[in-house]
Amino acid sequence: MKRSLRSLRKPAALLAAGALLAACASSGGGDSSKRKLPDVPMAKSVGAGEGELNIIVWAGYAEKDWVKPFEQQSGCKVNAKLGNTSDQMVSLMKSGQYDGVSASGDASLRLIYGGNVAPVNTKLVPNYATVSDFLKNGDWNSVDGKMYGIPHGWGANVLMWNPAKVSGELDSWGAVFDKSSQYAGKVTAYDSPIYIADAALYLMKTKPDLKIKDPYSLTEKQLDAAVSLLKEQNKNVSEYWADYTKEVQAFESGTSEVGTSWQVIANTINGGKKAKVKTALPKEGATGWSDTWMIAAKAKHPNCMYKWMDYIISPKANAQVAEFFGEAPSQTKACDMTSDKTFCDSYHALDADYAKQIHYWTTPQKQCVDGSGDNCTDYSTWVTKWQEVKG
Amino acid sequence: MSSAPVGERPDRRGAVSAYFAPRRRTRLSLLLGLPMLWLVVVYLGAIAALMLSAFWSVDSFTENVVHTYSTANFHTVLTESIYRTVGVRTIVVALAVTVIDALIAFPMAFYMSVVASPRARRLLVVAVLTPLWASYLVKAYAWRTLLAPDGPLSWLTNGHTPGYGEAATVITLAYLWLPYMVIPVYAGFEKVPRSLFEASADLGGNAGRTIRSVILPLVFPAIAAGSIFTVSLTLGDYIAVSIVGGKTQLIANVISDQVTLNQPLAATVSLIPLIAIVLYLMAMRRTGALENV
Numbered sequence: 001m002k003r004s005l006r007s008l009r010k011p012a013a014l015l016a017a018g019a020l021l022a023a024c025a026s027s028g029g030g031d032s033s034k035r036k037l038p039d040v041p042m043a044k045s046v047g048a049g050e051g052e053l054n055i056i057v058w059a060g061y062a063e064k065d066w067v068k069p070f071e072q073q074s075g076c077k078v079n080a081k082l083g084n085t086s087d088q089m090v091s092l093m094k095s096g097q098y099d100g101v102s103a104s105g106d107a108s109l110r111l112i113y114g115g116n117v118a119p120v121n122t123k124l125v126p127n128y129a130t131v132s133d134f135l136k137n138g139d140w141n142s143v144d145g146k147m148y149g150i151p152h153g154w155g156a157n158v159l160m161w162n163p164a165k166v167s168g169e170l171d172s173w174g175a176v177f178d179k180s181s182q183y184a185g186k187v188t189a190y191d192s193p194i195y196i197a198d199a200a201l202y203l204m205k206t207k208p209d210l211k212i213k214d215p216y217s218l219t220e221k222q223l224d225a226a227v228s229l230l231k232e233q234n235k236n237v238s239e240y241w242a243d244y245t246k247e248v249q250a251f252e253s254g255t256s257e258v259g260t261s262w263q264v265i266a267n268t269i270n271g272g273k274k275a276k277v278k279t280a281l282p283k284e285g286a287t288g289w290s291d292t293w294m295i296a297a298k299a300k301h302p303n304c305m306y307k308w309m310d311y312i313i314s315p316k317a318n319a320q321v322a323e324f325f326g327e328a329p330s331q332t333k334a335c336d337m338t339s340d341k342t343f344c345d346s347y348h349a350l351d352a353d354y355a356k357q358i359h360y361w362t363t364p365q366k367q368c369v370d371g372s373g374d375n376c377t378d379y380s381t382w383v384t385k386w387q388e389v390k391g
Numbered sequence: 392m393s394s395a396p397v398g399e400r401p402d403r404r405g406a407v408s409a410y411f412a413p414r415r416r417t418r419l420s421l422l423l424g425l426p427m428l429w430l431v432v433v434y435l436g437a438i439a440a441l442m443l444s445a446f447w448s449v450d451s452f453t454e455n456v457v458h459t460y461s462t463a464n465f466h467t468v469l470t471e472s473i474y475r476t477v478g479v480r481t482i483v484v485a486l487a488v489t490v491i492d493a494l495i496a497f498p499m500a501f502y503m504s505v506v507a508s509p510r511a512r513r514l515l516v517v518a519v520l521t522p523l524w525a526s527y528l529v530k531a532y533a534w535r536t537l538l539a540p541d542g543p544l545s546w547l548t549n550g551h552t553p554g555y556g557e558a559a560t561v562i563t564l565a566y567l568w569l570p571y572m573v574i575p576v577y578a579g580f581e582k583v584p585r586s587l588f589e590a591s592a593d594l595g596g597n598a599g600r601t602i603r604s605v606i607l608p609l610v611f612p613a614i615a616a617g618s619i620f621t622v623s624l625t626l627g628d629y630i631a632v633s634i635v636g637g638k639t640q641l642i643a644n645v646i647s648d649q650v651t652l653n654q655p656l657a658a659t660v661s662l663i664p665l666i667a668i669v670l671y672l673m674a675m676r677r678t679g680a681l682e683n684v
Binding site: 085088090092114116125185234237238240253254255360363365366377378380381383384387388389391 | 454
């Protein structure tokens, strides 16, 4: 044992030397300000199914109730792999083993510019015609007027609170930012770098002199302002959540009392007996997520993927998945098919004005996503900043 | 078996034995070949690949790995204060867990080894080991429930619980790793000759003096051996932290957050616990702990 340990000395010394070397070297890494769109061909027709389909999905997007009928109709056997975060979905898609993915807006652009997904020929997806107009040609799912996917459904990040602990009706994100000290140790926030946009949105409305025009297009100075707001918030945070079951548990157990949330979480809590919560879309507006079915650039089963993209936004299936997951369906005709007839109203599915208040997740880039210039901070900077916020 | 016997010993029969008997090197290499292959190729090879990828980078937008040599990741890790903060916090948590475990394990192991009857001793060893049969996640979530704002601990102490955070992380990890400390310390006590206790008493040493001057020095290598487990397990833990740690993050959380976004940077960060544990092992070697593992 002694001798084998002694032999560790050398590697340890090497490690130390390597660390020193690195300390002396300067940081490199260039970044081209103008991104080139990879030339990935678009499908011209859909043939017979290949018998199989491998997709990456959010939990709850591929349940038996609507996958089974699809398999029977199309002959495509569905193998669904769950992705827990947008970042994980991107890295799974890069493995090249999947035909498609239900990508949120903060994953879709990375996949498009990474050459991992192909543009979608919407003419080959008949149900696309009746998809809500405000979801078409968004800057999170299309580039240069070309659609890179089929909208699936969307939701707003809402402000949620426990009325038993928090008095009054909340109508401002200030409750979790400037005034969060009232709820010290009981505030929760979404655990992802993309949450920086929530702080930026609040600053956009409350600190006009920062001149933030879009929460995803932040200059270094604007990003720093958002980060320092989040660092202030951090002092009052109980815990961060990424998995929605954790958020449900945190509100039920009293660990958290106020914070950002999704409608489905509120419904889940109110469906149980342990706690009651209220939600609101604050006056500052909100960030949100809009999911898009995208097809892999090198899909092994492209026909099955096209069939799936058309099927999942067909009125019946889109209603089923939206109700199961708790989100607004993209398909306008889905609203007639929901089992709860008030469903589309409670999720504001057809309300273009409500939808307009939402700033959908999109990947921040050096070349500002709102087209205002090329001095914005990119996502990798956001990732580092987010770790700094959590400290 | 038709081969002729080799050597003088008639019981060494068989062609295989006959072949290997005079060939010590062949015998040894066959015996150790497979484990060494595992150690060098699979285990050290994986670590080498990890260290190599630490020099790569990713495209800042598409996150595709770029295979060009660069020390940028090391520069980031060494200059960004976040890695220092989290690294120091992780080491403090690891040391706190180790001290708590040592303080609990010492009297426990003393009782088990010296005071308890043989029958009780066996039962106690079983009792210490039983929690290892339960899932790690179940135990971590049990602590989440115990430490909840309206949970049992809060009720018992009139609300004076640490809540979720660093303290809760230390408590939970100390609980999870306790058996790994108790067992080596117990084994250490078993090796101490009982006559030394009497000798100490005969020379006028009271209980405190005996513990300080006789028992502790003899058992210390065993405590150091146990601490290797508690420190290394804590350095790699990120699940218990995310369950009871509230907003606290340790170095392993940073690695797991980075690995899907920037694998090369995650590889670089993972060298921090690797270096820490190598240094710790070298320090512990001096105490003679490794003869006790």
